[in-house]
Amino acid sequence: MTGPTELPSLPDARFAGLLAEAKALQPSTVALRRELHRHPELGLTLPETQAAILKALDGLPLEITLGKSTTSVTAVLRGKTPGPAILLRGDMDALPMPEDTGAEYASAVDGVMHACGHDTHVAMLASAAKLLSGHVDELAGSVVFMFQPGEEGFHGARHMIHEGVLDAAGERVEQVFGLHIFANLRSGLIATRRGPIMASADAFSVTVTGKGGHGSMPHNAIDPVPAAAAMVGALQTMVTRRVDVADPAVVSVTKILAGTTTNVIPETAEIAGTIRTLSEKTRALVRQELPAVCESIGAAYGCRVLVDIEPGYPPTVNDDDMADHVLRLAGEVLGAENAEEMAAPIMGAEDFSYVLQRVPGAFAFLGACPPGTDPAEAAANHSNRVHYDEEAFANGVALYAAFALDGLRPGWSE
Template sequence: MPVINRIADFAEDMTAWRRHLHTIPELSFDCPKTAAFIKERLQEFGVDEIHEGIAQTGIVAIINGRGAGKTIGLRADFDALPIEEATGVDYASTHAGKMHACGHDGHTAMLLGAAKYMVETRNFAGRVALIFQPAEEEGGGAQVMCAEGMMDRFDISEVYGIHNLPGADEGAFYTRPGAIMAAVDSFTITINGRGGHGAMPHETADPVVAACGMVTAIQTIISRNVHSGAEKVISVTQIHTGSASNVIPDTAMINGTVRTFDKETRDTIIKRMTEIVQGQAASYGVEAELDYEEGYPATINSDAQTAFAAGVARSLVGADMVEDEFAKVAGAEDFSYMLEERPGSYLFLGAGAGAGLHHPKYNFNDAISPVGASFFAQLVEQMQPAVK
């Protein structure tokens, strides 16, 4: 895999950084050990500014280039997951019930590698803002960093991010203009009826039958209310009710998830689900409440920035290793909040064979770290060549 020679020189350092981070996984916003390690490396490299405490443990570091130009944001997430690790590696998690099962340790190592190189060479104009973000998995750290004014405070003009992709060709890049990852919402429907004896249903207002009717009706939103060409998912994942075979319960609960790629589809689903819950409740003689929680919005890549990023990737790894019309992914990513504030692009970097993301046996492939670091550096250098 072609990489910048100087970055290849310290590939072993990147592996060591990543594996240390793997031993100290931390969750959500509470990542003091991780943030401290990142700060120590940035100080060693000699970045020009380090700003801490953004979204609690987030960091933005600034590297000044040679000559005037805009500020390009490069982002790495660094939180872990509440999973008990089962990899058996000698650098496994030392924090019980927590592990880096999504590769955020690797993302951080890639950005640190790019930082080390760019401080040494400064072969670009303008500035680079290195964004180290907590709480991608839970809490929306990107949203909080943006809400705290990060984009304006550091005058960030564009923003870019990478996520590793197990099962895809090692060192290959995958992206697309427009929506690349879904908005993720969740819903809970609480049904209150009137319970009674299972042999005397006429004396009850049965929440079980009402729940079944609602689940069936909710599925018609996809087939009858949303354009057939729109990509969307509604999955009912839980129904909880009852305690005995001869007792009609008082209550029932329905829970599920919704994935969409555009606001119009999302709004239609919310409207129709509200109407269905109210209408079905009335028809079954029960009361029902819909709690619909909008999560991360869709991750929408800017056209021009994605075309440029794909071109940078092709110059690095070759045209046959870049897919710039990659299929949309129904998973979600809070980098979407950054893309709502600034143009930019999100790319996947193939990690080769191995366990999938969020699996207890997942382990980041250190071989791709120099590729990701080289991409970040090349992106900056090609976008804003240094002033001679």
């Protein structure tokens, strides 16, 4: 089979037409985004979000399947002629945090906010489904639209994979593409890179147990606090001396808990934090070294140590050819000024990584910094004050559509 990157690109005029079509859909894209933003939901069960998606897709020539273990939506658009399948993904869930944006469409749910832009992903993917439904005659194959709950720590992509999203068209999808909006990039800019683009995310906790006693008589106790403090520093040294700088890791202690009052040496102390790596090799190394460091220090201080590491998402790794392909498409669809190769990965994590472990594809960022704001100064993703420039949405819709049309044009599999 000849891969799509070896075929000539679509004519520029057709790409220009896609952006114009995406802009024509802007009112419905924004309306859906704002509806979802007002009614955010958490985790794997998002009934209102699912209902809004189904309403947005109503009347389109799609084969729709609802999730069993989650409120996911899988929609398949079949082209005029048979061919391979391509998957486009948008995540659906919000974050458990307050909103302080002052937007007219701000969250109506106390303590819940779409602070990572998943509402925008759903709206852009729904509009891409509308746009592509008007191009069925130009598709030699199928498009799978993956509306996924539970990205924020709930492994929603894995749930959908187990329920068959990658085979929803009747055969395994051959290419996948996902977008993530980003407040700290110039609005409309598409940024991606070859290889690792986001990190793995594992959580660790360490319980240090000594012997409690009076604060004035530490010699009669076994104090776990200095042992825990020594571990914090030693873990940083471990990273700088055991991990290859060309394949980096981040180990951050983000929680320290010990004691109840000033004159009591506690029996236990706890530290906890996060591990971020860009490869499974370094991930395995850190997960091996961290307990060894903590246990050794504990022994030196006469304390017992219990280390627990909770596996999170794996690294998000782009296929090299697919990343190059996305940048070329972005340049042709949106203009060369709106396609940029990232110099370095982001150490955040993303469960689209599970999809990219199984199918060649790419993940990219869509800039949406508000007008008149320096991207470096804009409120970031996961901020209670984050704003996204809605004008950027058309670029996302157009790129979703271009990825599918280019990959499924006649001749792709010849």
